[in-house]
Amino acid sequence: MPWYARLLAGFVVAYAFSPIDLIPDFIPIIGYLDDIIIVPVGIWLVLKMIPPTVMAECREKAAAAIASDKPTNWSVAVIIVAIWFLLGIAIALWVARTLKR
Structure with a gap:
């Protein structure tokens, strides 16, 4: 890959x-523009700066990694799903208790 493409990246x-x-x-709208x-x-x-041969080689490697x-x-x-589920229940119970007061 050319050095200037790496530098720009x-x-x-x-x-x-x-x-x-x-x-x-912090400037509204224009700040994120x-x-x-x-x-x-x-x-x-x-x-656009990456040569087509390099891009084709990288696409082949990505396809092989996905297919493996x-x-x-x-x-x-x-x-992990159970932890998130229990965390969601805990937050829901906390919100319910906070709103009852």
Whole structure:
């Protein structure tokens, strides 16, 4: 991949995660406009700079990773869902008690 594409990708990621913006976010509507425009345009430019052969190779790797049979740990999934479910019940009970007072 060309160095300038990597550099632009780094700038786009840094801008997306940076708390410093060109237009401060506290300005209504306009503050978020720079994020809504600059980040997608930067991603689009980076994708256009990547050579087609590199993009095809990466798409093949992604398709192979999706198609591979990875083991699924259903017991951990059930535990996580149960924790969220119990947390939701606890929050609902807390809200109900708070509203009764």
